[in-house]
Amino acid sequence: MGEVVLAVDIGGTKTAAAVADRSDVLLRTEVAPTPAAEGPAAVVATVAALAARLLPEATTFAGVGIGTAGVVDASTGTIVSATDTFADWPGTPLAALVRAALGPRLQPDAVVAVQNDVDAHAAGEHRHGAASGAASALIVAVGTGVGAGLILDGRAARGAHHVAGEIAHLPTPGAEHLRCPCGRRGHLEAIGSGIGMHRHFLSLGGDPTIRDARGVATAAAAGDPVARRALEESAAAVGRALAGAATILDPERFVVTGGVPNIGEAWWGPMRAAYRAEAIDALQSTPILPGALGDDAPLRGAAASAWRNS
Amino acid sequence: MGEVVLAVDIGGTKTAAAVADRSDVLLRTEVAPTPAAEGPAAVVATVAALAARLLPEATTFAGVGIGTAGVVDASTGTIVSATDTFADWPGTPLAALVRAALGPRLQPDAVVAVQNDVDAHAAGEHRHGAASGAASALIVAVGTGVGAGLILDGRAARGAHHVAGEIAHLPTPGAEHLRCPCGRRGHLEAIGSGIGMHRHFLSLGGDPTIRDARGVATAAAAGDPVARRALEESAAAVGRALAGAATILDPERFVVTGGVPNIGEAWWGPMRAAYRAEAIDALQSTPILPGALGDDAPLRGAAASAWRNS
Numbered sequence: 001m002g003e004v005v006l007a008v009d010i011g012g013t014k015t016a017a018a019v020a021d022r023s024d025v026l027l028r029t030e031v032a033p034t035p036a037a038e039g040p041a042a043v044v045a046t047v048a049a050l051a052a053r054l055l056p057e058a059t060t061f062a063g064v065g066i067g068t069a070g071v072v073d074a075s076t077g078t079i080v081s082a083t084d085t086f087a088d089w090p091g092t093p094l095a096a097l098v099r100a101a102l103g104p105r106l107q108p109d110a111v112v113a114v115q116n117d118v119d120a121h122a123a124g125e126h127r128h129g130a131a132s133g134a135a136s137a138l139i140v141a142v143g144t145g146v147g148a149g150l151i152l153d154g155r156a157a158r159g160a161h162h163v164a165g166e167i168a169h170l171p172t173p174g175a176e177h178l179r180c181p182c183g184r185r186g187h188l189e190a191i192g193s194g195i196g197m198h199r200h201f202l203s204l205g206g207d208p209t210i211r212d213a214r215g216v217a218t219a220a221a222a223g224d225p226v227a228r229r230a231l232e233e234s235a236a237a238v239g240r241a242l243a244g245a246a247t248i249l250d251p252e253r254f255v256v257t258g259g260v261p262n263i264g265e266a267w268w269g270p271m272r273a274a275y276r277a278e279a280i281d282a283l284q285s286t287p288i289l290p291g292a293l294g295d296d297a298p299l300r301g302a303a304a305s306a307w308r309n310s
Numbered sequence: 311m312g313e314v315v316l317a318v319d320i321g322g323t324k325t326a327a328a329v330a331d332r333s334d335v336l337l338r339t340e341v342a343p344t345p346a347a348e349g350p351a352a353v354v355a356t357v358a359a360l361a362a363r364l365l366p367e368a369t370t371f372a373g374v375g376i377g378t379a380g381v382v383d384a385s386t387g388t389i390v391s392a393t394d395t396f397a398d399w400p401g402t403p404l405a406a407l408v409r410a411a412l413g414p415r416l417q418p419d420a421v422v423a424v425q426n427d428v429d430a431h432a433a434g435e436h437r438h439g440a441a442s443g444a445a446s447a448l449i450v451a452v453g454t455g456v457g458a459g460l461i462l463d464g465r466a467a468r469g470a471h472h473v474a475g476e477i478a479h480l481p482t483p484g485a486e487h488l489r490c491p492c493g494r495r496g497h498l499e500a501i502g503s504g505i506g507m508h509r510h511f512l513s514l515g516g517d518p519t520i521r522d523a524r525g526v527a528t529a530a531a532a533g534d535p536v537a538r539r540a541l542e543e544s545a546a547a548v549g550r551a552l553a554g555a556a557t558i559l560d561p562e563r564f565v566v567t568g569g570v571p572n573i574g575e576a577w578w579g580p581m582r583a584a585y586r587a588e589a590i591d592a593l594q595s596t597p598i599l600p601g602a603l604g605d606d607a608p609l610r611g612a613a614a615s616a617w618r619n620s
Contacts, residue, residue, distance in 0.1 A: 159560020
């Protein structure tokens with residue numbers, strides 16, 4: 001084995017880790033759940049345990065790349081803010097803690113790079129996936145929430161407060177009756193996420209025995225008119241938000257990934273139609289592509305950040 | 311006089327030109343109206359006539375910077391698209407035509423730089439005005455229309471189709487009943503521009519003898535409740551759109567200029583309140599500043615682009 005790096009994806013439900021060379025992920029493993037409620041020391045110990053499981057003691061890592069839940073100051077590898085799921089996560093100097101925990105497992109000049117998990121996802125699709133070769137792209141993950149990472153001039157754009165690309169909180173027509181996890185009403189995530197789609201379905205008087213977006217999609221496919229409407233309006237909100245992002249950013253490409261787009265054409269059809277209805281003429285032909293890497297994207301993007309001169 | 315450049319601002323109603331050194335505009339003149347309907351040759355002849363009026367024949371320009379109506383490919387100085395006001399403007403190689411028309415008035419290695427007039431406005435505020443020193447900023451001009459220019463990494467961001475920063479066409483809650491000049495409904499410009507504010511006022515049953523946004527503002531100040539509502543909702547739409555742009559771009563700063571913000575606190579109050587109501591916590595304190603250069607901004611920005619190594 002030539003030089004390798006450690007890639008880590010710290011999410012609310014699980015922590016995945018992999019050994020990667022410059023071109024691909026070679027070995028991977030994971031633990032679930034992430035001990036998020038036990039605090040930073042437990043999460044860092046999990047990362048060290050995964051590293052030990054992946055590679056024998058004698059082998060060292062040329063670098064570590066981490067994608068994690070929370071808002072991250074990538075320049076210092078510190079957590080800026082996070083949801084309550086992660087106890088004491090804000091302020092955690094994650095890069096420094098992981099460097100200390102891995103100690104001799106790291107080469108002396110190893111990079112330890114930390115970024116937000118959605119940014120890692122975007123970096124993965126940009127380095128190896130559907131945004132490959134694009135100078136600018138917005139990579140949007142639509143799952144239980146809505147996350148997005150922004151590539152500008154070929155690099156991740158973080159913004160002045162580390163939140164650039166946060167399309168989740170775009171005020172979106174048609175979502176006024178729904179509360180966003182940020183506490184405000186009418187943002188994209190309130191209707192466009194999987195949870196949002198389900199809440200919108202219930203707000204329309206949908207069958208309360210249906211428990212999630214998957215159930216809404218199944219009911220829509222079976223002909224339930226309320227489910228079909230909820231699915232279409234949730235998808236349309238994403239398309240409308242992409243049109244809004246397009247007019248502000250004018251990216252070369254959009255990439256849309258995550259569990260909700262996996263619903264298929266019943267989602268992509270109304271999403272694309274809403275985009276076309278809103279976007280100005282110059283932006284009608286901006287490609288909107290499905291992600292190419294699936295669940296591997298965050299680990300691939302984390303791995304890419306771990307190399308010196310990456 | 312040391313080395314000087316020619317700065318030009320080609321608008322629908324007038325064409326302004328100035329002689330500038332590296333720090334300021336030294337002399338300015340203008341003609342109105344721009345002979346937009348007569349085609350590109352007449353517009354270029356106007357630019358040459360203004361240059362002749364500004365400086366005696368013996369003096370040469372070290373460069374020319376032009377801000378013009380229309381979508382511009384700044385890399386080639388060619389007009390990409392424009393409204394019908396400018397006859398035959400799309401496809402015009404404006405940089406090449408102005409270079410030919412000025413001939414010996416230009417130094418041999420002179421730059422002839424062309425950009426969109428709103429981008430020139432943004433560049434002026436970034437070089438010399440309210441966005442000075444910001445690595446990233448969105449500069450929004452709210453007048454008869456809504457224009458915006460985007461600064462990222464200290465430079466103008468143009469996007470993949472030369473339309474980055476076009477906040478005018480952001481889908482905006484509360485504008486669904488109004489048609490945007492682009493032909494679609496519900497975009498920011500349909501309610502947030504001066505024309506939009508007036509149309510919104512009429513849609514609310516406002517006094518039809520009031521003819522424009524200035525009249526709406528005057529009536530609102532005099533206590534007309536419909537005028538006050540139209541003014542507040544128009545301003546709020548701008549604030550909501552800025553919050554949307556903030557969540558996507560996370561700029562260091564917003565600068566808002568133009569005739570509509572000149573209404574004063576009756577406009578700024580509801581605009582800022584709507585921003586605060588929508589923006590996520592991390593973006594609550596992003597500064598929103600009034601422009602510092604007024605009508606000089608486009609000429610200052612055009613001048614800045616005219617210098618070699620600008």
